[in-house]
Amino acid sequence: MDNDENRNIKTGAGWLFKMAWRDGKASRKKLVLFIASIVLGIAAVVSIQSFSENLKNNISLQSKSLMGADYIIDSDKPINERVTSIIDSLGGEDAKSVGFASMAAFPKNGSTKLVQVKGITEGFPFYGKIETEPINAASEYQGKGGALVDATLMLQLDIQPGDSIKIGNIQLPVIGALKASPGSSGIFSSIAPPVIIPHSFIDKTGLVQTGSRINYDYYFVAPPEMDLELLDKNLDPILDAENADLDTHLSTSERLGRRFQNFGKFLNLVAFIALLLGCIGIASAINIYIKEKLSAIAILKCLGATRKQTFYIYLIQISFIGLIGGLLGTMAGLLLQELFPIIIKDLLPVDIEIVFISQVIIMGIILGVVMSILFASYPLISTLYISPLQALRVQLKTSLRSKNAGLFVLTAIFIFIYLFAFWLLRNWQYSLVFVAGTLVTFMIIAGIANLFMRAIKKYFPASWGFVSRQSLLNLFRPQNQTLILILVIGIATFLLSTLYFTKDLLLAQASIDDQGNNPNLILLDVQSQQTDSVALSISNNDLKVLEDIPIVTMRVNSIKGVPVNEIRKDTTSEINTWVLNHEFRTTYRDSIISSEIIEEGVWTSQTDGNGIIPISVSSNFAEDAQVEIGDIINFNVQGVLLETKIGSIRAVDWSRMQLNFSIVFPAGILEDAPQFRVLTTRTPNEASSAQLQRELVKEFPNISVLDLRQVLSVIENVLSRISWLINFMAFFSLITGIIVLLGAVRTSKYQRARESVLLRTLGARSDQIIRILAMEYFYLGILGSTSGILLSLISSQLLALFVFETSFIPSFIPFLVILPGVTILVMLIGISNSLSVIKSPPLEVLRKELN
Structure with a gap:
């Protein structure tokens, strides 16, 4: 075998892999930052994506159990002949129920509670089960003519099986504690706990009255050959026209998935930010690693290795490390997702069974590589241009990278970021804007760094002392790291601040302001003839009626002259279907309230009823109904048609804990229409609230009382769980950001070592060098973090406007915590990184650098 053949064998793929393995094994401690950046980024992505897929799969698998049937037909009023004939054509319902909110009294201890009553016929549910304690209560309550009461409510009020519950005009024995049932909502159940009774007792309660919101549900078991999607497509528009609705277990699954849309968007944003920070950490760590390998690469070239061979050695090494990081990150993410169901258990519509999803696992590993x-x-491109002379004479500055190669890599990076953003957001426009925003942010922070250095040069404070002058000189000395450090610090701070601001605006969507003058007790379904008596009961308890609000129910009959039935059939119509199908609860008054602002038009306080009636609509109604000032809308007010026109459009703050309305009529029109009232008051404490509720339930069993203290308690509990999860996930981004800062500061270690040696040789003391470094890193930290936070304010405003569709009120926390925290962290990392150099003798440092 000749020498050429021997050489080819030695320098083939096997030789490249051996060299990559030997070099990597010797440098494993130096690659900790690299692997940590990959692991944390991949862990965040895998945990969120795996949990999201598990949630979606569990909802899909349990959708029949959630509904209790294959499909239901429901209505908020007794069904008409047309709907009855449709039900008959389907073979008749297999079960039915009637549900409504009502006050319930417990004679044992005189306590009262707003509950969700549901009267069900025998045989339901067909999928899933009603879980009770004792177990046989679910099968015995129909025959015994009793009630199943929410288990938590029974525990709170010390109610035992055998005690009684009074609902309206009837009193029933409590057969057992209700632990779970199809169709119940976890969050709403905390406000109005469910109570199940036999369907035959509903009429006897006497609570089905005018103005009461009653739900009529008809349950069906579909034959195996039935196409539920086709049924939904063909039958739902017909039922919509008859004020009824069709829900299949498939549509229920989709709807439940959409409930977590904003929460999912935020978690995806966390994953994206963690991944971006991880990517920055990778680039920073490899930049350090390659700088430490300059002499080794030069020696390889002196021994005959080609440029491509040295490049491939480190490319193989990095690919293998990426594979390890991907595996570790994927395993960490799979373990991390196990905590999600524990943290947000009460928010989930189903019991989550976590399984490992192969697609997510493969995605995590590939993503790491x-x-x-x-x-x-x-950074690897620079290995192609390292001169063999560096084996003999260390050069700080290597040859310039190929501009074409660098441009190609940067283009590939932004394509990757775009594709990943698209995969998470599922919207090419949002993804493009996000990537463009990231690029603009890089350019702005880089511009700020350049302007800063030019300003220092131009306005250099020559009169300052030695330490102050030297710290500023370091920022624009030859081969300075000012640009890269400010860029990395700024981007890391920008992403973390955006994450914090986004968390705030997401939680603010559900927050409630409990102001001292606002009502905290709302009395619903008060009949007009009961108003004076109810008001007297309130005043007898030394309380005041704060609001007496009339409610008139109506439906949209036509919009701009087009009947709603024709709009439903028009596939090109952009009018939201909820406007066409919803039974609106409207009111009339002569003034706007504190939660409203007139955006367009003129408010009309009163009218005599002659001509077209001017009304005020909320901005979201105007947008969904595709109407503007002057457009005509006809309403069906319980059989009477009213012609109205849009006189004003209001911006309504729906987050305020008070009654707000999409549609408001002026005074003088609806006073004689069939209506009911809503009265509000404010009780000073829970005892007085309970006392009033007991009296009202005893005298007016049809009235439902909503205690906002309980609502606030439920929402605060929900928000605390969401906030805990968000902060927990944000912690990953924070740790990744710290790793990025470590890498960025370590990048300048070599130049700092040489400068320290020169300064000490010239007579500078160690404490002076430390102060120079501290001030330099202070300038870098304060400039980078300030730039990042200010830019995050802009990005958060855009996210609030276009993604989360809510208002944005910035918090001062990033300025008070993140800004000083990042600055101090940069200073500590910078100083600690240089302490070993400062404490060592100059000759020892020079020998280490030469070696």
């Missing part, structure tokens, strides 16, 4: 290769490629 792709991230490593892609974001390490730019």
Whole structure:
């Protein structure tokens, strides 16, 4: 075998892998930052994506159990002949129920509670089960003519099986504690706990009255050959026209998935930010690693290795490390997702069974390799241009990278970021804007760094002392790291601040302001003839009626002259279907309230009823109904048609804990229409609230009382769980950001070592060098973090406007915590990184650098 053949064997793929393995094994401690950046980024992505897929799959698998049937037909009023004939054509319902909110009294201890009553016929549910304690209560309550009462409510009020519950005009024995049932909502059940009774007792309660919101549900078991999607497509528009609705277990699954849309968007944003920070950490860590390998690469070239061979050695090494990081990150993410169901258990519509999803696992591993290769490629390009002379004479500055190669890598990086954003957001426009925003942010922070250095040069304070002058000189000295450090610090702070601001605006969507003058007790379904008597009961308890609000129910009959039935059939119509199908609860008054602002038009306080009636609509109604000032809308007010026109459009703050309305009529029109009232008052404490509720339930069993203290308690509990999860996930981004800062500061270690040696040789003391470094890193930290936070204010405003569709009120926390925290962290990392150099003798440092 000749020498050429021997050489080819030695320098083939096997030789490259051996060299990559030997070099990597010797440098494993130096690659900790690299692997940590990959692991944390991949862990965040895998945990969120795996949990989201598990949630979606569990909802899909349990959708029949959630509904209790294959499909239901429901209405909020007794069904008409047309709907009855449709039900008959389907073979008749297999079960039915009537549900409504009502006050319930417990004679044992005189306590009262707003509950969700549901009267069900025998045989339901057909899928899933009613879980009770004792177990046989679910099968015995129909025959015994008793009630199943929410288990938590029974525990709170010390109610035992055998005690009684009074609902309206009837009193029933409590057969057992209700633990779970199809169709119940976890959050709403905390406000109005469910109570199940036999369907035959509903009429006897006497609570089905005018103005009461009653739900009529008809349950069906579909034959195996029935196409539920086709049934929904063909039958739902017909039922909509008859004020009824069709829900299949498939549509229920989709609707439940949409409930978590904003929460999912935020978690995806967390994953994206963690991944971006991880990518920055990869680039920073590899930049340090390659700088430490300059002499080794030069020696390889002196021994005959080609440029491509040295490049491939480190490319193989980085790919293998990316594979390890991807595996570790994927395993960490799979373990992390196990905590999600524990943290937000009460928010989930189903019991989550966590399984490992192969697609997510493969995605995590591949993502680790792709991230490593892609974001390490730019630093790796420099290995192609290292001169063999560096084996003999260390050069700080290597040859310039190929502009074409660098441009190609940067283009590939932004394509990767775009594709990943699209995969998470499922919207090419949002993804494009996000990537463009990231690029603009890089450019702005880089511009700020350049302007800062030019300003220092131009307005250099020559009169300052030695330490102050030297710290500023370091910022624009030859081969300075000012640009890269400010860029990395700024981007990391920008992403973390955006994460914090986004968390705030997401939680603010559900927050409630419990102001001292606002009512905290709302009396619903008060009949007009009961108003004076109810008001007297309130005053007898030394309380005041704060609001007496009339409610008139109506439906939209036509919009701009087009009947709603024709609009439903028009596939090109952009009018939201809820406007066409919803039974609106409207009111009339002569003034706007504190939660409203007139955006367009003129408010009309009163009218005599002659001509077209001017009304005020909320901005979201105007948008969904595709109407503007002057447009005509006809309403069906319980059989009477009213012609109205849009006189004003109001911006309504729906988050305020008070009654708000999409449609408001002026005084003088609806006073004689069939209506009921809503009265509000404010009780000073829970005892007085309970006392009033007991009296009202005893005298007026049809009235439902909503205690906002309980609502606030439920929402605060929900928000605390969401906030805990968000902060927990944000912690990953924070740790990744710290790793990025470590890498960025370590990048300048070599230059700092040489400067320290020169300064000490010239007579500078160690404490002076430390102060120079502290001030330099202070400038870098304060400038980078300030730039990042200010830019995050802009990005958060855009996210609030276009993604979360809510208002944005910035918090001062990033300025009070993140800004000083990042600055101090940069200073500590910078100083600690240089302490070993400062404490060592100059000759020892020079020998280490030469070696």
